[in-house]
Amino acid sequence: MEKQAAVQSLTDTMAKFTAYIGKHLPTDVEKKLAELRAKETKPLAKAIYLSMAENQEAANRLDRPSCQDTGVIQYFVTAGAKFPLLGELAEILEEATREATRTAPLRHNAVETFVEKNTGTNTGTKVPWLDWDIVPDDDGVTIDVYMAGGGCTLPGSATVLMPGQGYEGVAEFVFNVISSRGVNACPPLLVGVGVSTAVETAARLSKKALMRPVGSHNADPNAAKMETLLEDGLNEMGIGPQGLTGTNSVMGVNIESSARHPSTIGVAVNTGCWAHRRGRIRINADLSYEILTHEGAKL
Amino acid sequence: MNKKVLTTPIKDEDLEDLRVGDVVYLTGHIVTCRDVAHRRLIELKRELPVDLKGGAIFHAGPIVRKLDDGKFEMVSIGPTTSMRMEKFEREFIEQTGVKLIVGKGGMGPLTEEGCKKHKAVHAIFPGGCAVLAATQVEEIERAEWQDLGMPETLWVNRVKELGPLIISIDTQGNNLIEKNKAEFNAKKGPILEKIYSQVSFIK
Ligand code: SF4
Numbered sequence: 001m002e003k004q005a006a007v008q009s010l011t012d013t014m015a016k017f018t019a020y021i022g023k024h025l026p027t028d029v030e031k032k033l034a035e036l037r038a039k040e041t042k043p044l045a046k047a048i049y050l051s052m053a054e055n056q057e058a059a060n061r062l063d064r065p066s067c068q069d070t071g072v073i074q075y076f077v078t079a080g081a082k083f084p085l086l087g088e089l090a091e092i093l094e095e096a097t098r099e100a101t102r103t104a105p106l107r108h109n110a111v112e113t114f115v116e117k118n119t120g121t122n123t124g125t126k127v128p129w130l131d132w133d134i135v136p137d138d139d140g141v142t143i144d145v146y147m148a149g150g151g152c153t154l155p156g157s158a159t160v161l162m163p164g165q166g167y168e169g170v171a172e173f174v175f176n177v178i179s180s181r182g183v184n185a186c187p188p189l190l191v192g193v194g195v196s197t198a199v200e201t202a203a204r205l206s207k208k209a210l211m212r213p214v215g216s217h218n219a220d221p222n223a224a225k226m227e228t229l230l231e232d233g234l235n236e237m238g239i240g241p242q243g244l245t246g247t248n249s250v251m252g253v254n255i256e257s258s259a260r261h262p263s264t265i266g267v268a269v270n271t272g273c274w275a276h277r278r279g280r281i282r283i284n285a286d287l288s289y290e291i292l293t294h295e296g297a298k299l
Numbered sequence: 300m301n302k303k304v305l306t307t308p309i310k311d312e313d314l315e316d317l318r319v320g321d322v323v324y325l326t327g328h329i330v331t332c333r334d335v336a337h338r339r340l341i342e343l344k345r346e347l348p349v350d351l352k353g354g355a356i357f358h359a360g361p362i363v364r365k366l367d368d369g370k371f372e373m374v375s376i377g378p379t380t381s382m383r384m385e386k387f388e389r390e391f392i393e394q395t396g397v398k399l400i401v402g403k404g405g406m407g408p409l410t411e412e413g414c415k416k417h418k419a420v421h422a423i424f425p426g427g428c429a430v431l432a433a434t435q436v437e438e439i440e441r442a443e444w445q446d447l448g449m450p451e452t453l454w455v456n457r458v459k460e461l462g463p464l465i466i467s468i469d470t471q472g473n474n475l476i477e478k479n480k481a482e483f484n485a486k487k488g489p490i491l492e493k494i495y496s497q498v499s500f501i502k
Contacts, residue, residue: 001466001480044320048425049465055428059375068362068375068429081335105374108364108449151380151403151426167498175491179483183476184380184404186426222500233490237483242425243404244465275427 001287007088009287014096014143016299018073019104019290021145021279022065025056026293028214029276032251036188045246052241052274055187061124067275069149072096073128075144078213080138082283089141090130097121097128117129117145131204139285142292147277152189155181158199158206158208167226170195171260174230174253177269183243186273188251191215191234194268195223202268209254210272211280213293218255227253241274252277301362304375304460308353309398310419315468319475323422324462325355325399326442331454332356333379335447337387340394348443349453351395358384359401360450361429373436378403381421389413391423405467405476415472422464423476435461 001009015019025033037049050066059066075093081085100106101122110124111117122128161169174193182189194205217224230253251274260266272278280292291297305313307327317323330349339345361376384391388406391397392413400410400419403448414420424432441455467475468482 044322044465047322051428051431051463052426055425055431058434062428062430062434064433065362065375067427068360068377069379105320105362105364107360107375118450120448153346154380163501166457166501169493170495171498172491179487180481184382184478186403218384222498226498229494233494236490239479239483242423242465243476244423245477245482253336273427 001227004090006085006287007092009284010085011092011099012097013283013289013299014093015099015103016165017279017281018096018145020107020294020297021277022070022104022106022147023059023063024294024297025066025275025277027295028293030056033188033274036251039098040247042246043077043155044244045214048241048244050067053229057112057157060145063224065106066103067093067277068107069148069151070109070154071149072109073100073122074146074148075140076144076208078133078135080135081218082137082139082285083133084139084140084222086141093128093130095121104275123191140283142280142282145279145281146211148231149273152185152271152273153286155185155205155271156203156246156269158173158203158266161265161267162197162263165265170265171226171230174269176234177232178249178271182239186275187239187241187243187249188274189249190251190272190276191230191253191257192270192272193253194229194266195255195260196266197258197260197264198266199268201258202266205256205258206268206270209256210270210276211278212254212256214252216254218257220257223255225259227255302351302460305399307355309355310353314398314418314420314445314470316448317469319469319473321466322463323466325401325464326459326461326462327355327457329355329357329401329456329458329461331359331452331456333359333374333451334383335357335386335451336444336453338359338435341387341390347395347453349441349455351397354397355399355401356397357456358400361454363449363454371437371439371442371454373433373454374428376410376432376436378424380404381406385409392417392419394396401464405480406475407477411468411472411474414468414470418470420466420470421468423467424462424464436461
């Protein structure tokens with residue numbers, strides 16, 4: 001393929017995929033919501049779960065973004081160093097965002113800071129937001145597209161604890177964030193926790209944690225144990241859908257971590273709402289692709 | 300079960316018996332009104348271009364499509380976090396005479412006071428259910444302050460049985476979400492105690 005045609009083809013794929021994830025929840029999230037709905041016993045909470053299911057059905061039938069807040073578009077790119085369009089990828093993703101904004105259509109959510117003007121295209125300074133990981137011996141690329149609305153972005157918090165506060169301090173921080181600010185983020189939430197050295201390293205990991213499937217576990221046994229303890233504990237609070245109380249509070253807790261400085265524990269929390277719109281697509285060197293998050297998806 | 304439907308213009312008596320946790324639906328008009336519209340009225344003292352007496356506002360920034368004939372189509376409209384408007388809402392109720400405020404999450408003591416004094420209510424529409432709500436909008440009749448961009452424009456919607464709307468602050472000033480939050484906070488301590496003993500990984 002000519003380079004220009006290749007760029008056009010990948011832009012097209014990514015625009016369609018970006019629009020698609022705004023309209024359909026990933027399979028893991030759909031399954032979890034169905035499970036929580038079946039377990040729910042409170043009538044009001046049940047009614048909310050029913051509205052959610054009706055909404056997803058209507059979004060599918062009418063081909064519309066299921067929530068009006070389609071967020072600032074974020075792409076988490078895990079790029080093979082030998083991917084042929086690596087150098088063009090940033091521009092491709094920007095153009096894909098513009099196109100998806102027109103065709104989906106997506107809400108205009110990029111406001112230039114200080115100028116305080118909405119660009120009307122969902123693109124702007126460093127937006128769409130790109131996050132890069134490079135894989136040495138790979139000629140393909142895996143991209144997570146994520147739309148987080150304002151509501152589920154607002155609770156986001158990070159801090160640096162002293163080692164004396166330990167993992168007990170991590171648990172307390174998570175609970176404080178969720179109990180005080182979680183209700184506005186459209187529960188049941190997927191909670192992403194980053195444990196690291198500083199605020200920015202922990203924050204990035206907490207967001208990456210939200211890219212992991214619901215129900216998956218950290219490879220480290222202690223971290224996995226803590227995921228389960230936090231999940232069960234938060235569920236015991238009974239926040240319920242929309243904070244109206246119910247049998248559960250969360251879809252899960254995902255922890256990602258790095259080695260840390262011996263004198264600090266950086267911890268961050270990010271929340272994904274019930275309408276957790278993320279999608280993962282694997283693109284091969286010949287630009288054929290596979291959608292990994294949405295069973296039976298067609299672009 | 301009978302659906303309880305409120306119709307604009309809403310009168311004080313329509314709201315008197317409603318209590319937090321009750322579910323209602325709305326038929327008539329509802330105007331989207333969020334951060335900047337509140338700021339313009341209260342801080343910048345600009346007159347709102349719509350009459351809200353006995354009316355309803357929706358804390359929402361929708362996706363709207365402009366059609367070829369110049370009309371607008373409601374694509375997707377769901378509530379935004381109401382708490383952002385807390386700072387302005389009491390005065391907003393007082394100045395406009397609005398009766399029903401729809402959003403998501405709770406609001407605070409100022410709104411409670413405004414609801415109690417001026418007989419208004421705050422209700423929650425399930426967040427994220429934006430296509431469901433859009434199918435309950437019959438028509439966008441007007442669009443004011445379009446200079447604010449799509450999310451902040453005042454979209455005047457004619458709706459039929461918009462809901463479910465869960466009353467979260469009633470005319471007596473009861474506050475459902477604040478009560479729930481107090482419950483969550485009370486449970487937090489004992490739950491954390493159980494977790495602490497199992498996560499002392501630093502030895
Ligand atoms: S928190 Fe999520 S579901 Fe709720 S309004 Fe925001 S984007 Fe939509």
